[in-house]
Amino acid sequence: MSAAERRRWPEPDPGDPPAAGPLVGLKVLELATVLAGPGAGRLLADLGADVVKVEHPDRPDPTRAMGFPAPDGGPSLLWRITARNKVLRTADLKTDGGLEAVLALAAEADVLIENFRPGTLERLGLAPDVLWEANPTLVITRVTGFGQDGPHAGRPGFATIAEAMSGFADINGSPDGPPVLPPIALTDELTAVVAAYATMAAVHAGVGQVVDVSLLDSLFSFMGHNWAAYAADGTLQPRMGSELPYSVPRNAYETADGRWVALSASADTVAARVATMVGLGDDERLRSFAGRVAHRAELDAAVAAFIAERTLDEVLTAFDAADAAVAPIYSMADVAEDPHFVERDATVTVDGIAMPGLLARFSETPGRIRWAGRDERGRPAG
Missing domain, CATH: 3.30.1540 (formyl-coa transferase, domain 3)
Structure with a gap:
């Protein structure tokens, strides 16, 4: 394969629906697994970005087997949502061929999203300075548990750890009960939104730079005035169940009928x-x-x-x-019966998989969910 062929940005299959949205033409290379990094890639893809997700040929994204199973027996429902609108490729970054292929893709991309531990990208031969030699305006969004520096930077980072250390779990739960963790991937999904927002701000700036996003920073920033209150006079918000300390009722x-x-x-x-x-x-x-x-x-x-x-x-x-x-207070069964969700296209069915619709709606350049996360692994990137 010639250098020119290696540098050709992968395209969707000819029969796939075309991209739509304000980010059409934006090229995003995703080297991330599980939720926060891939979630950011999904949000960009929903708005028209061309997202190429690269997986290891022998160790695919664990999201494929995580969460509730799909009714068709394929990869999980979580994968079908998180990998929607993405073109899939495989590459082993520890081989010369895989590294060369990813470097070629990065040279054509506008954005690279990765969620390795700090230092891993450098050890693989994909340090920002290396990437910028071929692509000076590349935005490199790095999503980790604790950020690229600081005493905890090298620790494994998961949403649960951020929920514990941000102060969130400490105020969540009933007054006489233990701290409570959220029953959904709250921090991962929140961090995905933060990463997508920060990425687009960096793209708008028009210069190559690293965007450092962490699970801990993201959730901590949403703790409202709790830090300010503690810093002011030592106030700590207690666990109050569904109540708030400053707003009653x-x-x-x-209700009388058990709702x-x-x-x-x-x-x-x-x-x-x-x-x-x-x-x-x-x-x-x-x-x-x-x-x-x-x-x-x-x-x-x-x-x-x-x-x-x-x-x-x-x-x-x-x-x-x-x-x-x-x-x-709705269950998903109640959501299914509420016409507001239908009229707002809050849910869609794509390739037989029901999923949440677009996060935001644009009057002139609406995004589009073109396909669900796919079963096949994709062609090798190189």
């Missing part, structure tokens, strides 16, 4: 309408955030009693009349 409540609703009254005007509805409208103590927090137990008990005496439909009707925010 905010909780999950059971659950979630309620948030995070504005004084809304809280006043809720207080009136549950019989506490004349209580001057409840007119401010501080007053409601100080009398949390009394207000929350009144709301709980009001809801417990009514069916779900009656609760929704009453809160709608009061122009207050309440919603039934």
